[in-house]
Amino acid sequence: MNTKTAIASEDELRHGGSSAESMDSSEYDRFCLLRESFTEEKQAALIRKIDFRILPPLVLVYLLAYIDRSNAGNAKLFGALEDLGLSGQQWNVSLAVFFITYAAGGVPSNITLKRVGPRFWLPSLLIGCGSTIICSGVQSTYAGWISFRLILGIIEAGYRGWRLIYVLEGLFSVVVGVACFWLINPVPAKVTGWLTDKEREYLVLRNRFAVGGESGIKEREDFNMADVKKAFRSIHTYSVALTEFTVAVVVYRISFVLPSIVQSLGYSSVKAQAMTAPPYIFACVVTIISDxxxxxxxxxxxxxxxxxxxxxxxxxxxxxxxxYHQIPGVTYFGLFLMAGGLYPISPAVMAWVALNMAGSMKRAAGLGLMMSLAQLGGIVGSNIFMPDEAPVYSTGFGICIAMLTAFGVIWPGIYYLILKRINSRRAAIPVEEVMTKYTPEQLTDMGDESPLFRYAL
Known part of the structure; x- marks a missing residue:
């Protein structure tokens, strides 16, 4: 979810109702005063300023992290299996083990990010990721390959060509990771230089009261294990994780076999590498438009x-x-639709679950848990594309179609109707009745379970 989404979607994170007694009325009054001074034009200018400062280094970090964990498909084209002496099944196992530690690290990593801040944690992860990738490129045994895939997973949540892929990409990640200690900005309250005092105060208060709408109810910001436990009990975490799990099953394995699929259309290894780029570029454009x-x-x-x-x-x-090898262009067109459809899903899922969880620690833990559960799909995906079925992969493609239809098309529609029904029931309760029954502190503790909270649809 980008900065614009996080800041500009306060209406979607709304408790209903008019002004009421708040936990800290003077702080809320100050927020209301600042909000009046920020016209629509000023607010748009502030959002643009934040986007230009925050997004570029984060986009680069995410891009490198994704390349580092998915470049095995490219390495395979340049002889990794032969050099390591791996069978097709051993290759699948080496791809699957990554997701074990990747899934296990999701919640602890997100909580650590919340505690120590992005400026330190994200560059540290990228440096560790790049270092592991370099080591993966210089080892030469199955055991070594498995070991470094495991390490890579817990960090991310005469050379042959494939070795150069790992060493050069890993080296670039390390260099960028070091630079990001200065490039990545801290949380708004700690930003200096490019935000005025008024802008900084407004952003801090806006984030604090975003889930409260006009009720003046704060969002809980402190570290609280009760909120972490709520994230593990929340039905919303698991509901959205179903869709993200499906995406992980499909995306991670497709990224590994896509170069081989393109090569089967009649292209050389080098040209197949180049031909995998356009579908991803198309996916990038579709993702931006969709968001x-x-x-x-x-x-x-x-x-x-x-x-x-x-x-x-x-x-x-x-x-x-x-x-049918006579119509490679049609198959290649299908790759565009496949990539263009798959890659916008994860940002949309992340935004949806973040908007529907109130309490910053619950949101951090919920996102981490959802991603951890989802990444287990990578283990499934690593074993449904049978090497002996290449390049047709009838089993893999069949499972992908079935799962995307069930959990990517049908289930989100059902979940939408469930949330809509909950919102309707809550809207029928008078705000005065809610404010009489609960104290502001109780409503803050309830978070998205509050009768005043409205789920994003």
Missing amino acids: LAADRYRQRALSIILPNTMAVVGFVIITITIR
């Missing part, structure tokens, strides 16, 4: 359902046409 539309029209469910539908269509085209 902008979701922000503008406040439709979180549709930003998940529509891309999943596109991905299903792409998989159907690939499944039918990949058997």
Whole structure:
């Protein structure tokens, strides 16, 4: 979820109702005064300033982390299996073990990020990731390969060509990671230099009261194990994790086999590498458009359902046409639809679960738990594309189509209707009745379980 989403979506994180007694009325009054002084034009300018400062280094960090964990497919084209003496099944196992430690590290990593801040934690992770990638490129045994895949997982949550892929990409990640100690900004309260005192105060208070709407109810910001436990008990964590699990099953394995699929269309190893880029570029464009539309029209469910539908269509085209080498262009077109549908889903899912969890620690733990559960899908995905079925992969493509349809198209629609029904029931309760029954502190502790909270749809 980008900065614009996090800051500009306060209406979606709304408790209903008019002004009421707050935990700290003077602080809330100050927020209201600042909000009046920030016109729509000033607010848009502030958001743009934040986007330009915050997003570039974070985008670079995410890009490098993704490349580092998914470059095994490219290494395979350049002889990694032969040099390491691996069978197809051993290769699948080496891909799967990454997700064990990756899943286990999700919640602790997110809590640590919340405690120590992004400026220190994110660069440290990237440096560790790059160092592990370099080591992966210079070892030469199955045991060594497995070991470094495990280490890589817990950090991210005469050389042959494939070795150079690992060493050079890992080295670049380490260099960028060191630079990010200065490039990544801290939380708004600690920003100096490019935010005025007034802007900084407004952002801090806006984040604090975002879930309270006009009620003046704060969001809990301190470290609280009760909020972490609530995240583990929240049905919303597991509901959205179903969709993200499906995406992980599909995306991570597809990123490993895509170069081989393109090569099967009649291209050399080098050209196949280049031909994998356009589908990803298309996916980037679709992701940006999808996120902008979701922000503008406040439709979180549709930003998940529509891309999943596109991905299903792409998989159907690939499944039918990949058997016929006379029409490689049609298969390649299917790859565009597949990638363009798959990659917008995770940002949309992350935004949806973040918007529907109140309490910063509950949100951090909930996001970490959701991603941990979802990454277990990588283990499944690593074993459904059978090496002896290449490049048709009938089992893998069939499972992908079934899972995307069930948990990417149908289930989000059902979850949308459930949230809509909850919102309707809460809206029927008079605000005065809620404020009489509960104290502001109780409503803060309740978070998204509060009768005043409205779920983003």
